[in-house]
Amino acid sequence: MNWTFIxxxxxxxxxxxLHFRDLSILRGYGIFDFFKLKGPTPLFLDEHLDxxxxxxxxxxxxxxxxxxxxxxxxxxxxxxxxxxxxxxxLSLTGGYxxxxxxxxxxxxxxxxxxxxQPGKEQFEKGIKLMTYEHIRxxxxxxxxxxxxxxWLQPKVKEQEADDILYHHKGIISECPRAxxxxxxxxxxxxxxxxxxxSGITRKKIMEHARKHFEVIEKDIQLSDLMKAKxxxxxxxxxxxxxxxxxDHFLLPGAHPVAQKLLRLSNAE
Amino acid sequence: MNWTFIxxxxxxxxxxxLHFRDLSILRGYGIFDFFKLKGPTPLFLDEHLDxxxxxxxxxxxxxxxxxxxxxxxxxxxxxxxxxxxxxxxLSLTGGYxxxxxxxxxxxxxxxxxxxxQPGKEQFEKGIKLMTYEHIRxxxxxxxxxxxxxxWLQPKVKEQEADDILYHHKGIISECPRAxxxxxxxxxxxxxxxxxxxSGITRKKIMEHARKHFEVIEKDIQLSDLMKAKxxxxxxxxxxxxxxxxxDHFLLPGAHPVAQKLLRLSNAE
Numbered sequence: 006m007n008w009t010f011i012x013x014x015x016x017x018x019x020x021x022x023l024h025f026r027d028l029s030i031l032r033g034y035g036i037f038d039f040f041k042l043k044g045p046t047p048l049f050l051d052e053h054l055d056x057x058x059x060x061x062x063x064x065x066x067x068x069x070x071x072x073x074x075x076x077x078x079x080x081x082x083x084x085x086x087x088x089x090x091x092x093x094x095l096s097l098t099g100g101y102x103x104x105x106x107x108x109x110x111x112x113x114x115x116x117x118x119x120x121x122q123p124g125k126e127q128f129e130k131g132i133k134l135m136t137y138e139h140i141r142x143x144x145x146x147x148x149x150x151x152x153x154x155x156w157l158q159p160k161v162k163e164q165e166a167d168d169i170l171y172h173h174k175g176i177i178s179e180c181p182r183a184x185x186x187x188x189x190x191x192x193x194x195x196x197x198x199x200x201x202x203s204g205i206t207r208k209k210i211m212e213h214a215r216k217h218f219e220v221i222e223k224d225i226q227l228s229d230l231m232k233a234k235x236x237x238x239x240x241x242x243x244x245x246x247x248x249x250x251x252d253h254f255l256l257p258g259a260h261p262v263a264q265k266l267l268r269l270s271n272a273e
Numbered sequence: 274m275n276w277t278f279i280x281x282x283x284x285x286x287x288x289x290x291l292h293f294r295d296l297s298i299l300r301g302y303g304i305f306d307f308f309k310l311k312g313p314t315p316l317f318l319d320e321h322l323d324x325x326x327x328x329x330x331x332x333x334x335x336x337x338x339x340x341x342x343x344x345x346x347x348x349x350x351x352x353x354x355x356x357x358x359x360x361x362x363l364s365l366t367g368g369y370x371x372x373x374x375x376x377x378x379x380x381x382x383x384x385x386x387x388x389x390q391p392g393k394e395q396f397e398k399g400i401k402l403m404t405y406e407h408i409r410x411x412x413x414x415x416x417x418x419x420x421x422x423x424w425l426q427p428k429v430k431e432q433e434a435d436d437i438l439y440h441h442k443g444i445i446s447e448c449p450r451a452x453x454x455x456x457x458x459x460x461x462x463x464x465x466x467x468x469x470x471s472g473i474t475r476k477k478i479m480e481h482a483r484k485h486f487e488v489i490e491k492d493i494q495l496s497d498l499m500k501a502k503x504x505x506x507x508x509x510x511x512x513x514x515x516x517x518x519x520d521h522f523l524l525p526g527a528h529p530v531a532q533k534l535l536r537l538s539n540a541e
Contacts, residue, residue, distance in 0.1 A: 009293070022290035023298060025277070025382050030291060030366065032419035033301030064424060098298065099423065105386065106419070107426060114293050118373065142410075142420050151300035151374070152410050152418045155367065156332060158375060 008085045010078055010115035015085065023112055028099025032106065035098035035149045036060040039118070039241055040205075045089050047079060048241075052205045057095050060147045066097050066111045082115055092118040092242065096149075120242045128267070131249025131260065132238070134180065135166035136227065140173050141181075144200045154181035168238070170251060173200065177225040183240035185248075186210070187225055187233040188218075188262045195229075198222035206239040206270075213269040218262070230254060237263045245270060276353045278346055278383035283353065291380055296367025300374065303366035303417040304328040307386070307509055308473075313357050315347060316509075320473045325363050328415045334365050334379045350383055360386040360510065364417075388510045396535070399517025399528065400506070402448065403434035404495065408441050409449075412468045422449035436506070438519060441468065445493040451508035453516075454478070455493055455501040456486075456530045463497075466490035474507040474538075481537040486530070498522060505531045513538060 009021035028034040038057040041048045054072055061068050070078065079093060094116045100109035137157060142150055154169055161169060170185060171178045179185055179201035186196045186207075194214050196207065214220045230236065236248040236256055245267045247260040277289035296302040306325040309316045322340055329336050338346065347361060362384050368377035405425060410418055422437055429437060438453060439446045447453055447469035454464045454475075462482050464475065482488045498504065504516040504524055513535045515528040 011293075019292070021293045023293060024287070025279075025289050025291060025364065025384060027298070028423070029301065030295070030297045030303070030364070031305075031417060032423060033297065033303070033417040034420060034423050035298070035301070037299075065427060096293065096298070106423065108423060116293060143424065148420055149299065149301040150418060150420045152302060152416055155296070155300060155302050155374065155376060156411065159333060 007117050008082060009117070010082055010113075012113055015082070018116070021114065021116065023098065024101060026101050026105070027112055028102050028105075028108065029112075029149060031102070032099060033150060033152070034064070034108070035096060035111075036064050036066060036147055037094055037096045037149060038147055039092055039094045041092055041241055042083065042088055042090055045083050045087075047083075047093065049205050049209065050076065050079070052208070053095075056147060056203065056205065057097075061097050061111075063143065063146045064148065065108050066099065068097065068111075069113065078115055082117070086117055088117055092120050094118055098149075123243055123246055128246060128263075131247040131256070131258070132167035133165065133250040134168050134170040134238075134248055134252075135161055135164050136170045136172055136252055138173060139171045140178060140200045141171070141202075144178065144202060147202060151181060172227055175227045177227060180238055180240075183238040183243060183246075185225070186237050186239065187229065188235035188237075190232060190234050192218055192234075192262065194218050194220045194262070195225055196220075196222055197225055199224075204239055204241075206241055206244060209273070210239050210245060210266055210270060213273075214266055217265070230256070235260045235262050237266075275385050276350060277385070278350055278381075280381055283350070286384070289382065289384065291366065292369060294369050294373065295380055296370050296373075296376065297380075297417060299370070300367060301418060301420070302332070302376070303364060303379075304332050304334060304415055305362055305364045305417060306415055307360055307362045309360055309509055310351065310356055310358055313351050313355075315351075315361065317473050317477065318344065318347070320476070321363075324415060324471065324473065325365075329365050329379075331411065331414045332416065333376050334367065336365065336379075337381065346383055350385070354385055356385055360388050362386055366417075391511055391514055396514060399515040399524070399526075400435035401433065401518040402436050402438040402506075402516055402520075403429055403432050404438045404440055404520055406441060407439045408446060408468045409439070409470075412446065412470060415470060419449060440495055443495045445495060448506050448508075451506040451511060451514075453493070454505050454507065455497065456503035456505075458500060458502050459487075460502075460530065461487045461489055462530070463489050463491060463493055465493055467492075472507055472509075474509055474512060477541070478507050478513060478534055478538060481541075482534055485533070498524070503528045503530050505534075
């Protein structure tokens with residue numbers, strides 16, 4: 006049995022509920038962050054807390070805990086749950102709004118989540134992305150707005166794609182839950198600089214990459230894909246996954262740079 | 274004490290909760306509809322049910338009740354709650370998704386809500402709108418996506434506006450929770466035809482208006498506002514409210530057409 010933290014205390018996970026008048030349920034208004042445990046140890050917790058506070062601030066949602074209090078709560082939950090090698094999610098919602106619209110005192114949840122890290126086979130095979138013209142609302146905020154990618158799932162399945170690649174007028178931004186990189190024939194790494202979330206894994210991969218490659222944050226056009234030697238996505242849960250196909254366009258099957266970056270990342 | 278219906282039965286309103294793993298809380302994924310009671314009688318229930326089923330279908334959310342079953346449940350709740358002159362909301366969420374992303378069996382809620390109908394004073398004074406460049410995601414769907422207008426509330430208050438008017442490249446679409454009309458100097462009524470929700474009140478007002486005025490559904494440019502004699506918004510809760518100001522631009526203070534339409538609408 007797992008424990009979940011809600012607002013001011015731990016409850017059994019099955020009792021971790023919000024009243025329907027919460028603004029996440031009524032109006033889809035809330036933010037979150039999600040980090041992994043390696044064994045029982047949170048990975049990059051400070052970076053995730055930085056982003057959690059930044060998202061909350063941007064969305065006018067006060068956090069009633071200090072950074073140290075949050076760290077202590079996370080630690081306490083890991084101990085109570087004997088949590089290892091799983092994900093922890095911090096959620097902050099718009100709260101119980103008297104008029105069903107104005108932000109109220111947020112509801113705050115710390116919850117434990119399983120997730121499947123991609124295996125070696127998926128890494129070697131690479132994934133297929135389906136392009137879609139869209140920019141997330143407030144792309145710098147880790148909001149709970151996933152209306153579009155969930156709505157698109159039947160189309161993703163129909164095209165036998167694994168994920169979606171957003172672009173706007175041909176300029177690539179991100180996947181709904183991952184950042185995007187290409188490797189040029191000069192072995193430069195390029196990743197979009199705007200209209201995308203500042204991924205923690207993106208940042209870590211860039212730090213490793215800078216020791217071996219030129220890394221550039223700038224616009225990537227859909228047409229730049231034609232000349233790319235490799236493409237890959239990064240996220241907390243997926244870490245780093247090569248892209249093999251985008252719509253009908255096939256990328257080269259080898260991905261030595263992605264392999265090297267994954268090795269460096271795993272050695273951290 | 275009020276009763277709320279969740280999934281398969283009535284519960285006390287304070288017990289009407291969803292587990293945090295529902296896709297509305299995790300991913301802002303859900304739809305709803307909202308209708309008024311005049312006395313104990315639902316207004317335009319068939320039209321609201323039409324739209325509820327259409328929104329659910331568009332968002333790949335199965336409704337496990339037939340139209341007659343929904344009508345019976347609504348009627349039963351009105352009786353149990355002695356509900357009069359209030360609002361009833363039907364909510365349908367993405368459900369408890371095993372992977373936190375794919376749509377699961379939806380959670381369904383029927384809940385009772387108070388709301389303030391605008392008074393005579395507010396009608397006479399008119400409201401101020403703040404323009405904002407945006408098109409709602411899936412504008413034809415009554416989804417729970419209100420991230421942007423709630424995020425904009427501090428700016429709305431700063432500008433002493435009452436609501437937001439969305440446009441895209443100068444073409445007006447709608448307010449976040451209301452439709453928009455202008456009255457031209459030839460006493461034509463014009464309302465946007467695309468990128469907006471098919472409002473039930475919008476439809477009813479257009480039906481009344483057609484008996485006395487020419488009514489046209491077409492693009493309205495922001496620049497068309499300069500020549501407008503009147504502008505107003507329509508919604509279930511606000512019914513019909515004249516617009517007095519848009520950003521810095523003042524519209525004429527008299528609104529005889531809006532007054533006439535409200536009178537016809539109230540006489541229904």
